[in-house]
Amino acid sequence: MRTLTGLNPLDGRPIEITVRDGKIHAIHPGRRDEVAWLSAGFVDLQVNGFGGADVNLDEPNPEEIVSLTKKLLATGVTTFLPTIITAPEEKIIAALRAIAKARQTNKLVADSIPFVHIEGPNISPVEGFRGAHAEEHIRPPSLAEFTRWQEASGGLVGMVTVSPHYEGVEGYIASLTAMGVHVSLGHTHASPDQIRGVVDAGARLSTHLGNGIAGMIPRHINPIWTQLADDRLTAMFIGDEQHLPGDALKTMVRAKGVARSILVSDSVAIAGMPPGIYETPVGGRVELKASGRLCLAGTEFLAGAALPLKDGIARTVAMTGISLGESVRMATENPGRFAGGAGQMRIGMAADLVQFTLEKDGQGLRIERVVVRGEEWG
Numbered sequence: 001m002r003t004l005t006g007l008n009p010l011d012g013r014p015i016e017i018t019v020r021d022g023k024i025h026a027i028h029p030g031r032r033d034e035v036a037w038l039s040a041g042f043v044d045l046q047v048n049g050f051g052g053a054d055v056n057l058d059e060p061n062p063e064e065i066v067s068l069t070k071k072l073l074a075t076g077v078t079t080f081l082p083t084i085i086t087a088p089e090e091k092i093i094a095a096l097r098a099i100a101k102a103r104q105t106n107k108l109v110a111d112s113i114p115f116v117h118i119e120g121p122n123i124s125p126v127e128g129f130r131g132a133h134a135e136e137h138i139r140p141p142s143l144a145e146f147t148r149w150q151e152a153s154g155g156l157v158g159m160v161t162v163s164p165h166y167e168g169v170e171g172y173i174a175s176l177t178a179m180g181v182h183v184s185l186g187h188t189h190a191s192p193d194q195i196r197g198v199v200d201a202g203a204r205l206s207t208h209l210g211n212g213i214a215g216m217i218p219r220h221i222n223p224i225w226t227q228l229a230d231d232r233l234t235a236m237f238i239g240d241e242q243h244l245p246g247d248a249l250k251t252m253v254r255a256k257g258v259a260r261s262i263l264v265s266d267s268v269a270i271a272g273m274p275p276g277i278y279e280t281p282v283g284g285r286v287e288l289k290a291s292g293r294l295c296l297a298g299t300e301f302l303a304g305a306a307l308p309l310k311d312g313i314a315r316t317v318a319m320t321g322i323s324l325g326e327s328v329r330m331a332t333e334n335p336g337r338f339a340g341g342a343g344q345m346r347i348g349m350a351a352d353l354v355q356f357t358l359e360k361d362g363q364g365l366r367i368e369r370v371v372v373r374g375e376e377w378g
Contacts, residue, residue, distance in 0.1 A: 002374060005030045006038025006355050008345070009328040019351040022374040027347060036368050039328050040345040041078025041352035043335040044309045045159065045236060045262065046117060046208070048083050049269030050075075055082045058091070058281065060098035062105060069102075069109045071272065073377050075308040076367045078352035079112055079342040081159060083266075086120030086133040089145060096153035103156075111350075111373055114340045115158025118149070119207060122162040122169075123187035128214030129163075130187055132303070141172040157181065159338070161207040163188035164198040177202030182338050184236070185227060187212040192226040199232050205338065208266055209235040210252060211243045228255040234334070236262045238305055239312035239319070239327075242293045246319035253320055262338075263312050263330045268304035270294060280304075310356070311364035318362050 002019040007030075014030030015038060048055050053068035065082065072080055084095045096116060103110040120133050122141040130138060141162055149157050159182040162169065173183045185195065186207025206227045213223060227233050235256045237249060243266075244252070253261050265271070270278050275290045277297055286303040288294050294306040307315075309331055316327045336343025342352065355369035370377040 001025075002351075002371070002376075004038055004353055004355065004369070004371065005034060006036045007034050009037045009039050010325045010345075012325065017345070017351075017353065019353075019371070019374040022351055024345065024347050024349050024351050027345070036355050036357050037324070037328075038345075038353060038355050040332040040336075040343045040349075041354050041370070041372070042076045042309050042313070042331045043339050043343040044072070044077050044080040044265050044267075044331075045335045045338060046083045046119070046264040046266045047072065047077075047080045048085065048267060048304070049271065050265075050267045050308065051272040052269055054269035054281075055095060055099075056085055056087070056281070057095075060095040062098050062102035065099050065102035065113075066106050066109055069106075069112045072308075073108075073112070073370055073372065074367065075272075076310050076354035076356060076365070076370055077308070078354070078370070078372055079114065079336070079339050081115065081117040081339065082113060083117040083119050086123065086130075086137050088137055089148070092118065092121075093149065093152045096149060096156055100153045100156050108372065114342070116153070116156050117159040117161070118157055119161040119186065122160070122166065123212075124163045124165060124189045126189050126214070128216075129189045129212065131212045133187065140166045141169055143172055143175055146172075146176065159184060159205075161186040162198075162203075164190040164194040164203070170197050170201040173198050173201040173203050185223075185233070188223050189214070190223055192221060195223060195226045196230065199230055204233060205262075206233050206235040208238050208243065208264065210248055211238060228252060231260065234260045234262060234338075236264045236335075237316075237330075238266050239263045239316035240265070240292060240305055240307040241315045241319060242291075242302060242307075243305060249316065250320040253322065258322065258326045258329060259334070261330050262335045263309060263316060263327065264335070265307065265309040265312055266305040267308060268294070268306065270304065271306040272308060273306075310367060314358060314362055314364050324358070
């Protein structure tokens with residue numbers, strides 16, 4: 001039996017949580033003198049890497065996934081989706097096998113990773129919309145290829161990001177949805193009719209909305225407005241202060257509503273590393289600045305996301321004016337709906353919990369304590 005106390009960020013009230021057999025056994029009112037916040041563990045639906053660990057290595061291995069899981073736990077992320085980006089089929093399958101092996105051999109990894117998110121290769125090949133994804137490996141969706149992914153990984157693919165512009169993509173999305181796979185729209189130059197068509201087919205998410213899109217787009221008819229307007233879509237946002245200006249993020253969250261908004265890190269392997277110049281497989285020579293901005297060396301062009309989700313939570317509060325509780329909800333309960341019900345602080349749920357305080361500058365969260373399945377981590 002273990003007891004944790006803190007302020008519930010969702011309503012500001014002090015609570016006391018009793019943990020038994022890895023689950024939340026009871027929740028009672030806590031002491032009024034609490035200074036730390038107590039939340040469900042953070043849920044990140046888009047993680048390419050962190051702290052030097054990389055999901056998209058040329059030679060993937062299970063040890064890399066174990067290392068990544070431990071590094072993310074230290075930041076309060078207790079559930080995450082390793083995100084494999086556009087690559088040749090054999091590389092995607094190799095990464096899937098490495099993740100599957102890590103889950104099979106390490107309980108901590110199995111508890112933290114419900115399934116995998118594949119971002120691409122079925123995205124827009126158009127410059128600006130494809131982002132840093134390699135154009136030569138972008139290809140139309142194929143149910144046969146998806147089946148090979150699942151056969152290689154034991155059915156581990158649970159989310160895919162696709163562009164709706166491909167002919168026949170509605171049937172592909174309907175098939176994946178029928179299998180219980182979450183389909184997200186991203187890196188797309190699709191028309192409003194194409195977007196609405198795939199939402200009719202079952203797509204329910206938008207990947208890092210406002211990013212993965214050209215710098216210059218038509219002011220009225222473009223992929224952003226259609227996705228913001230469709231209430232069937234829940235939008236993922238990168239709240240690192242680099243990918244979306246505060247005004248844009250504030251407006252987008254207002255349009256979707258907090259209930260249909262999710263925060264992700266979209267972090268790459270350099271995230272969590274000291275500022276400096278790095279050589280990377282994607283982007284080449286890049287510079288990580290003290291502000292957390294990762295850009296192509298010598299330029300201001302973004303080369304990936306470099307802040308953990310915990311800091312995106314704090315910066316989203318600062319940028320948008322929403323409450324800490326609303327921002328935390330966007331990083332726990334809301335993404336948890338798409339990750340097997342994780343991110344809930346309720347009786348009977350897995351005791352994945354994080355205790356934290358807000359940094360004095362408001363730019364991040366200080367993690368005080370992390371509990372995974374009732375056991376303290378670190």
